Amino acid sequence: MHKIVFATNNVHKMAEVSDILCSGIKLLSLKDIGCFEELPETQNTIDANALQKARYVYEKFSMDCFADDTGLEVEILKGAPGVYSARYAGEDCNSENNIQKLLLEMDGETNRNACFRTVAALILDGKEYLFEGKISGRILTEKHGTDGFGYDPVFLPDGYDLSFAQMGMELKNRISHRALAMKKLSTFLNK
Numbered sequence: 001m002h003k004i005v006f007a008t009n010n011v012h013k014m015a016e017v018s019d020i021l022c023s024g025i026k027l028l029s030l031k032d033i034g035c036f037e038e039l040p041e042t043q044n045t046i047d048a049n050a051l052q053k054a055r056y057v058y059e060k061f062s063m064d065c066f067a068d069d070t071g072l073e074v075e076i077l078k079g080a081p082g083v084y085s086a087r088y089a090g091e092d093c094n095s096e097n098n099i100q101k102l103l104l105e106m107d108g109e110t111n112r113n114a115c116f117r118t119v120a121a122l123i124l125d126g127k128e129y130l131f132e133g134k135i136s137g138r139i140l141t142e143k144h145g146t147d148g149f150g151y152d153p154v155f156l157p158d159g160y161d162l163s164f165a166q167m168g169m170e171l172k173n174r175i176s177h178r179a180l181a182m183k184k185l186s187t188f189l190n191k
């Protein structure tokens with residue numbers, strides 16, 4: 001069986017990807033390989049951060065692996081918060097602080113176009129591959145719904161009249177940026 005490391009300890013992400021991988025692949029988490037340190041994420045693009053995490057694991061553990069990185073890109077804010085989505089309102093801030101900062105920055109704006117973008121970086125036998133998943137939508141003027149995490153309450157995906165935080169995790173995880181990137185990666189691995 002081909003062992004491959006997913007550079008995360010997030011059980012939800014692990015379950016999501018395990019579900020779509022074929023049976024010949026055994027997915028390992030960072031914990032499974034004894035990697036307990038925080039992975040470096042010091043680059044200024046989503047692509048470079050995903051690659052940095054994957055390279056760290058590949059170089060230290062010599063195992064095939066992949067890592068993901070995600071950001072919310074808002075058109076009128078020239079792609080911000082982007083790679084800084086997790087700490088938009090500051091290093092020690094939480095999702096609520098990030099949402100409030102975003103709503104303030106966009107106060108009165110009519111162009112509310114945005115997208116979530118995930119990049120999955122895979123290293124297989126030393127070769128690097130990138131897979132992108134993107135979902136377009138709009139930033140709402142106030143929070144709607146309580147499910148999910150991050151910016152879910154203020155993101156309305158195109159084609160739906162429910163925010164990510166209102167639609168239920170089953171549907172969100174089927175259509176999300178992360179699901180799209182992971183499906184592309186899984187299709188590649190399954191081949």
Ligand code: IMP
Pocket residue numbers: 068069070071072085086116148149150151152164176
């Ligand atoms: P990560 O790269 O998956 O850790 O995502 C970075 C940041 O982007 C998170 O801390 C969230 O603020 C935001 N984010 C990523 N994915 C989602 C999502 O599915 N919904 C809402 N926010 C998200």
